[in-house]
Amino acid sequence: MSMRHTTAESLAPTDGIRDYLAVQERKSLLRFLTCGSVDDGKSTLIGRLLSDTKQIFEDQLAALERDSRKHGTTGDDVDFALLV
Template structure:
């Protein structure tokens, strides 16, 4: 009985966690991390997320379509990895 009470108390969220989560809900910036080996699709995933959330300007999309045809890595499809490959911080 005592052990169950101790475990339940240790698993209960603290005020600092609640405060942290409340602060996170108010942020408008999403930090996104992706990990993987070479050719696992990290850049493609990020590029696709940018595209699907309408974060790409029309001129960027036109250039991406042109570059995708030029590189020919995805056949007739858009190579979304080209959006982020080669970028520097």
């Protein structure tokens, strides 16, 4: 699978950003990048996004709840960082 990179110059001759956004709306895959230092919450953010969008299977959620009780750092709450 090759990646196609978009530059500002490649958008200029067409209707630009509108065309680009129209293409992006039809995509079914979202690539997400997080940056930050240790303990900034990167894994927690990704885990929370997966949870909020219902992308965690029931068996994964059960394992996460079990692991959160054993290894988690959020007290009684689910530790979403353990998903990643």
